[in-house]
Amino acid sequence: MKNIFFCIDGHTAGNPVRLVAGGAPLLHGENMGERRKDFLARFDWIRTGLCFEPRGHDMMSGGFLYPPTQADTDIGILFMETSGCLPMCGHGTIGIITFGIEHGLIVPREPGRLKVEVPAGIIDIEYGTEGKKVTWVRIRNVPAYVAATGIKIDVPDFGPLTVDISYGGNYYAIVEPQGPYEGLDALNADRIKALSRTIRAQLQAIIDPVHPVDPRIHGVSHVLWADKPMSADADGRNAVFYGDNAIDRSPCGTGTSARLAHLVSKGRLKKGDRFIHESYIGSRFIGRVEDVTKLGGVDAIIPSIEGSAIATGYNTIWIDQDDTFAAGFSVK
Numbered sequence: 001m002k003n004i005f006f007c008i009d010g011h012t013a014g015n016p017v018r019l020v021a022g023g024a025p026l027l028h029g030e031n032m033g034e035r036r037k038d039f040l041a042r043f044d045w046i047r048t049g050l051c052f053e054p055r056g057h058d059m060m061s062g063g064f065l066y067p068p069t070q071a072d073t074d075i076g077i078l079f080m081e082t083s084g085c086l087p088m089c090g091h092g093t094i095g096i097i098t099f100g101i102e103h104g105l106i107v108p109r110e111p112g113r114l115k116v117e118v119p120a121g122i123i124d125i126e127y128g129t130e131g132k133k134v135t136w137v138r139i140r141n142v143p144a145y146v147a148a149t150g151i152k153i154d155v156p157d158f159g160p161l162t163v164d165i166s167y168g169g170n171y172y173a174i175v176e177p178q179g180p181y182e183g184l185d186a187l188n189a190d191r192i193k194a195l196s197r198t199i200r201a202q203l204q205a206i207i208d209p210v211h212p213v214d215p216r217i218h219g220v221s222h223v224l225w226a227d228k229p230m231s232a233d234a235d236g237r238n239a240v241f242y243g244d245n246a247i248d249r250s251p252c253g254t255g256t257s258a259r260l261a262h263l264v265s266k267g268r269l270k271k272g273d274r275f276i277h278e279s280y281i282g283s284r285f286i287g288r289v290e291d292v293t294k295l296g297g298v299d300a301i302i303p304s305i306e307g308s309a310i311a312t313g314y315n316t317i318w319i320d321q322d323d324t325f326a327a328g329f330s331v332k
Contacts, residue, residue: 001320001321001322002318002319002320002321003023003046003318003319003321004022004023004316004317004318005020005022005023005046005050005316005317005318005319006020006021006022006023006314006315006316007019007020007021007050007062007314007315007316007317008021008099008103008311008313008314008315009311009312009313009314009315010095010098010099010309010310010311010312010313011095011249011309011310011312012091012092012094012095012098012250012307012308012309013091013249013250013251013279013283013284013285013307013308013309014249014250014279014281014283015059015061015091015248015249015250015252015279016057016059016060016061016062016249017061017062017063017091017092017094017095017096017099017309018050018051018056018060018061018062018063018315019062019063019064019065019095019096019099019100019105020050020062020063020064021065021099021103021105024064024065024066024078025039025042025043025046027039027043027066027078029069030069031069031070031117032066032069032076032077032078032117032118032119033087033119033120033214033216035066035069035076035078035119036078036085036087036119037216039078039085040084040085044085045319045326045327046080046319047080047081047084047085048327048328049319049326049327049328050062050080050317050319050328051080051081051082051328052082052327052328052329052330053325053328053329053330053331054325054328054329055317055319055328056082056328058082058243058244058245058246058330059082059243059246059247059248059249060081060082061079061080061081061082061089061091061092062079062080062081062092062095062096063077063078063079063080063089063092063096064077064078064080065077065096065100065105065106066078068117069117070117070122072115073115073116073117073122074106074108074109074114074115074116075100075106075114075116075117076116076117076118077092077093077096077116077117077118078119079092079118079119081242081243082242082243082244082245082246082330083221083222083242083243083244083246084221085119086119086169086170086221086254087118087119087120087169087170087216087217088118088119088120088121088123088141088142088168088169088170088253088254089169089253089254090139090141090168090169090252090253090254090255090256090257090285090305090307091248091250091252091253091307091309092253093116093118093123093125093137093139093253094137094139094253094305094307094308094309095309097114097116097125097127097134097137098127098134098137098308098309098310098311099309099311101127101129101134102132102133102134102311103311112126112127112128112129113125113126113127114127118142119217120142120169120214120217121142121214122142123139123140123141123142124139124140125137125138125139125140126138126140134308134309135308136306136307136308137306137307137308137309138286138304138305138306139253139304139305139306140290140302140304141168141169141253141254141257141302141303141304141305142169142257143293143295143300143301143302144166144167144168144169144257144258144260144261144300144301144302144303145166145167145212145261145295145298145299145300145301146164146165146166146167146261146262146265146299147165147166147167147171147209148164148165148207148209149164149165149265150162150164151163151164151165151173151203151206151207153199153202153203153206155180155195155198155199155202156198158180158181158195158198159179159180160179160180161175161178161179161180161181161199162178163175163199163203164262165203165207165209165220166258166259166261166262166265167209167211167258167261168253168254168255168256168257168258168259168260168261168303169253169254169257169258170221170222170254170255170258171209171218171219171220171221171222171258172220172222172223172224172240172254172255172258172259173199173200173203173220173222173223173224174224174226174258174259174262175199175223175224175225175226176226177226177227177228181225183227183228184225184227184237184238184239184280185227187225189239189247189280192225192239192241192247193241193245193246193247196223196225196241197241197244199223200220200221200222200223200241203220204219204220207220208220211296212295212296212297212298213295213296221242222240222241222242222252222254222255223240223241224238224239224240224241224252224255224258224259225238225239225240225241226238226259227239229276229278230278230282231278231282233276234276234277234278234284235274235275235276235277236259236275236276236277236278237277237278237279237280238251238252238255238256238259238277238278238279238280239279239280240252240255240280244330244332245330245332247280248279248280249279249280249281249283250279250283250285250307251277251278251279251283251284251285251307252279252285253285253305253307256275256277256285256287256303256305257287257303257305259275259277259287260275260287260288260289260301260303261300261301261303263275264289264292264301265299269289270289271289271290271291271292271301272288272289273288273289274286274287274288275287275288275289284307285305285306285307286305286306286307287303287304287305287306288303288304288306289301289302289303290302290303290304
């Protein structure tokens with residue numbers, strides 16, 4: 001038996017986005033959070049088959065479009081990547097919205113604006129066009145907040161670190177330069193990945209942050225290594241680790257949101273401030289602290305992330321259930 005998926009492939013700021021435009025399964029659930037749970041229970045083989053080798057790779061991510069469950073929203077998105085079905089994905093949203101509008105899969109009720117359902121909640125989108133091309137997408141993200149500070153760990157073969165945990169749609173361990181961590185240029189990609197796996201495992205053993213209003217969202221899934229920018233007109237740089245073997249090529253949308261909340265909590269940013277965030281490869285997102293708010297009684301911010309995406313081609317993929325590697329694999 002073959003399951004066939006028509007995909008639009010591309011990237012946002014260098015990180016891959018695979019929009020599954022045909023072949024998405026019908027899901028049960030009254031909102032995208034419930035649909036995410038149903039997908040994971042019954043169809044996670046689609047995610048692993050499309051994201052892992054031999055049809056994908058360690059950095060592969062993307063998602064599916066679904067009819068909205070709420071009358072005042074335009075579209076629903078379910079995300080997928082090698083680390084799972086994320087509650088929210090910033091670079092994925094920018095790519096999926098770009099490809100969806102350019103190919104007529106998303107028809108906004110109001111040109112230039114969208115209201116989108118994702119498992120983490122409702123996000124507002126603005127976008128610009130030149131002709132038929134989407135040139136930029138700005139996400140007004142779900143509330144971001146700092147979940148924990150001053151967590152001390154001792155990383156074998158590296159040294160002691162103090163990390164904070166911040167939420168921007170996913171939970172991030174944020175590592176700023178200190179002690180053994182002199183900055184990104186002192187570490188290569190393989191070293192960042194190896195250290196991140198250890199750091200995440202250590203944190204998961206001692207803390208399980210839970211979303212203040214949605215307990216389905218919990219646990220540290222990403223590690224964000226913060227650093228000074230490479231360029232004089234940028235404000236910061238990062239390397240974000242996710243999955244088991246991936247460094248985000250983009251500045252990471254939910255990571256940028258988490259970092260904005262982190263910087264606001266430290267008094268280094270305030271409402272209305274803009275933050276140009278560089279990725280590990282130097283690509284950029286523009287982050288903004290749009291507002292301050294409360295999330296279940298916890299101090300939070302409303303962040304926005306702006307970036308652009310490029311479609312690179314069409315890809316018709318089938319998963320043959322007779323294939324030994326139908327569900328994909330990863331080499332560590």
